[in-house]
Amino acid sequence: MKVTVYTIKDCAFSKQEKEYLNASKLVFEEKDLETNKDFLTEMLAISNNFAGTPVTRVEKDDGTIAVLKGFTKEEFDTTFGFTASPTTPGSENPTPTVVPPPINDTPIPPVVETPSAEVVSPALIPTPPVETPVVETPVTNDPLKSVMDDLQAKAEPTPAVVETPPADAPSIPDFPAK
Numbered sequence: 001m002k003v004t005v006y007t008i009k010d011c012a013f014s015k016q017e018k019e020y021l022n023a024s025k026l027v028f029e030e031k032d033l034e035t036n037k038d039f040l041t042e043m044l045a046i047s048n049n050f051a052g053t054p055v056t057r058v059e060k061d062d063g064t065i066a067v068l069k070g071f072t073k074e075e076f077d078t079t080f081g082f083t084a085s086p087t088t089p090g091s092e093n094p095t096p097t098v099v100p101p102p103i104n105d106t107p108i109p110p111v112v113e114t115p116s117a118e119v120v121s122p123a124l125i126p127t128p129p130v131e132t133p134v135v136e137t138p139v140t141n142d143p144l145k146s147v148m149d150d151l152q153a154k155a156e157p158t159p160a161v162v163e164t165p166p167a168d169a170p171s172i173p174d175f176p177a178k
Helices: 012-023 038-048 073-079 143-155
Strands: 002-007 028-034 055-057 065-069
Touching: 002 012, 002 038, 012 073, 028 038, 038 055, 055 073, 065 073
Parallel strands: 002 028
Antiparallel strands: 002 055, 055 065
């Protein structure tokens, strides 16, 4: 069996795992990610981009390979065969251990139910008929007259408003154009 452990110096889980492996008298190769950046690339490749430590690759004598992410004693005991895997009756194949997902301990606000009024579809509410006001437009004998009046009003220039500065305002000299 070949055991490879990818670690960093300050990782408490890496220290626990190395103590576990030493106590179990298992020989392992340690690859410190801080001393060789190629080990990081190697670790990410075998762990499907898991970026935590430790990551352990166990190549068993029967050719099977297990990749363990992080360190939990129970998972290592099962992988190394220190505990019997549960089996289903009448079956030689071990039943895989199902690890529940981590519990999200974020509190969920309670749902406050308020009494609701009866909901009536807007289609069922009768609406009174809307009366369209009749606007009387003056009838002119010449339809072009109103158009001509509008054009005439637009053509006449509007007087420009010229503001005179206050008497105490400083005068600005007029510079000649070059």
